[in-house]
Amino acid sequence: MASIFLLQRTQFIPAPLPQVWDFFSNPNGLARITPSNLRFRITSPPDERKVYPGQVITYTVSPLAGIPLEWMTEITHVREGEYFVDEQRVGPYKLWHHQHHFREVPGGVEMTDTVHYRLPLGWLGRLAHTLFVRRQLEHIFAYRHRVVQELFG
Template sequence: MKINLTKQSGIYTLTSEQILPISLNKAWEFFTLPKNLDKITPEEMEFRITNNPPNKTYKGQIITYKIGVLPMIKSNWITEITHLEDHQFFVDEQRFGPYAMWHHEHHFEGVGDNQVKMTDIVNFKLPMGILGDFFVGKFVTNKVKFIFESRYKILQKAFAS
């Protein structure tokens, strides 16, 4: 697993790579089923989908959530699937929620027999500009890294050979 987090011009970029011992088809089916997001999000985030999305992700799809953003503080979050190339990638973007900007690319690539390389690229900006960075920047960036570190462990366990 590789996780890298950088910041440039007020925008944070997290890149995460993970190899899973499953086929590209199985990975695509799993990650494009919206309800599986609950399964790969750490429990302490108190994440839950609040609308009833269909069992297939599609361009233009809106998904609504409740998520714990700070201790004892939950936020509504609305994302839209803005891009989708079958068995290659999809992008979700925040339409309303805790970030000033959120753009999350999910890439999938078959690598060898029955393995898939997943690459997540998340670009996000905190609300309130410099003040947001100063007051909650370290907390939020650590939380985003924690989510992807936890996701790695959850997926390794779920797809163990």
């Protein structure tokens, strides 16, 4: 039986919702909040528009032993100022469904990331999850949390 894993993180950002939405809804900001050791690079043509349904974004990333992997995500759902969803179309996961939710709260924005994911290779994928994938994802999201705190105060 293949396992679907869940990663969920919530962060308070002391900034107005339009400013937070502008940053996160522009794919070019993603490189700023990704650890440099992953060698993340957007390979799709530059696009200064905010995310929109049907948008495809391609990347290279090196999550394991410096081996570069291609990753393609599609933005499947967007509600301006509230949420957007990206889903992997090509990449290291068998399933990657990432929801980005934004909610205005007193003094700023509450941002919640919810990621459902599944690894390939059955029991080997589950073992890899236990040994390093879960830890690596937790590290990436902890890094993002710190960088977002620095960017928004």
